[in-house]
Amino acid sequence: AAPITYPANILGLRGLGRATFIQPVMVGNAINVTGRDDIVIRDLAIDTKTGGTFGHCIRIEDGSDRFRIENVWIIDSDLDGIHVEGTTIDTGHIEGCHILDADGTGIEVDMDAANFMYRLHVDGNDIRNCGAQGILFAASGGNHYCKVTNNIVLSCTSDGIFVSDGDHSMIQGNTCTSNGGEGIYLISTEHAQVLGNTCQGNALDGIYLSTSDNTTVVGNTCQGNTYIGISLDSSNSCNLTGNTCQGNVRHGIYMESSNNNM
Numbered sequence: 001a002a003p004i005t006y007p008a009n010i011l012g013l014r015g016l017g018r019a020t021f022i023q024p025v026m027v028g029n030a031i032n033v034t035g036r037d038d039i040v041i042r043d044l045a046i047d048t049k050t051g052g053t054f055g056h057c058i059r060i061e062d063g064s065d066r067f068r069i070e071n072v073w074i075i076d077s078d079l080d081g082i083h084v085e086g087t088t089i090d091t092g093h094i095e096g097c098h099i100l101d102a103d104g105t106g107i108e109v110d111m112d113a114a115n116f117m118y119r120l121h122v123d124g125n126d127i128r129n130c131g132a133q134g135i136l137f138a139a140s141g142g143n144h145y146c147k148v149t150n151n152i153v154l155s156c157t158s159d160g161i162f163v164s165d166g167d168h169s170m171i172q173g174n175t176c177t178s179n180g181g182e183g184i185y186l187i188s189t190e191h192a193q194v195l196g197n198t199c200q201g202n203a204l205d206g207i208y209l210s211t212s213d214n215t216t217v218v219g220n221t222c223q224g225n226t227y228i229g230i231s232l233d234s235s236n237s238c239n240l241t242g243n244t245c246q247g248n249v250r251h252g253i254y255m256e257s258s259n260n261n262m
Contacts, residue, residue: 003055005032006039015044018073022046029055034086035062042070049076049103057102061086068093077102081130084108088115088141097125105132106156111141120146130156134179139164139188149173159185160202167191177201182208183225190214200224206248209235223247232258 003024004013013031022044024030030046033039039060046057057077060067061084074081074097081099084092088111099106106127109117117137127134134153137143142165150173153160160176162185163169172195176183183199186192189212196219199206206222209215210233221244222229229245232238232255240261245252255261 003028003030003032005034006036009036010038011036012040012042013044014040014042017043017071018045020044024048024055027054029057029059029083031058033058033060033064033067035064037063037065038067039064040068040070041072042068043072045073045075046077047075048078054078056080056083056104058082060084060089060092063087064089066091068095069097070095072097074099074102076100077104080104080106080108081127082107083110084117084120085110086112086115089117089120091119092117093121093123094125095121095123099125099127099130101129103131105136106130106134106153108133108136108138109143110136110138111143113140116142116144117146118144122146122148123150125151127151127156128154132156133158133160133162133181134176135161137163137166137169141165142167144168146170147172151175152177154178156180159183160199161185162187163192164188169193170195172196174198175200179203182206183222184208186210186212186215188212192216193218195219197221202226205229205231206245207231209233209238211235213237215239218242220244225249228252228254230254232256232261234258236260
């Protein structure tokens with residue numbers, strides 16, 4: 001099939017579950033949404049590995065507000081499973097998806113400089129064996145008021161969840177296991193909440209905060225990580241309460257150049 005491009009706003013693409021299978025034979029992304037609002041993609045499977053080359057399975061870009069992606073199986077992808085980019089987007093939902101063996105990142109948000117992703121909810125997804133991060137909010141633009149909740153991120157080559165410039169974000173109830181970097185990594189993020197996550201057996205730290213002030217880190221379990229359970233670097237006025245850190249190789253909790261934390 002040729003890549004699918006949405007021609008208008010308020011359109012839906014709904015399959016019958018995993019048996020509805022999209023596999024493009026052309027170079028590029030399987031599904032493109034550019035500047036279209038209120039788009040729904042749900043209940044289908046996508047593979048860009050066999051036939052199509054050099055493409056994301058789903059790409060959302062350039063002001064596509066209020067998009068919703070639900071119950072999509074991404075079996076393989078030559079790049080990212082789901083990729084969000086471009087000019088500012090307000091509100092999106094990626095929920096209940098299964099992303100397996102993407103060559104790049106499972107879910108990546110990479111806005112243009114001076115543009116923002118606002119209020120993206122990434123909830124209840126199962127992300128495994130990706131070639132980079134499981135979930136990535138990149139540094140080029142900003143990612144504010146986003147929620148990353150109840151996801152499983154397993155055996156990805158880099159970090160489980162990476163958030164840059166994610167002010168007022170919530171990272172809650174996720175399980176990040178056996179990833180090749182940090183379990184959860186926040187950088188240049190303020191007033192975030194990291195609550196009730198489990199980070200186990202990751203190659204670096206369970207939870208790592210860098211230059212992320214006024215962050216609440218409460219009720220997390222970090223165990224068996226190769227470096228540190230919870231690590232703060234140049235992160236001030238954070239609240240660390242009720243966390244369980246055990247069996248980490250170096251330290252349970254470690255702070256460097258970080259002040260006024262409790």
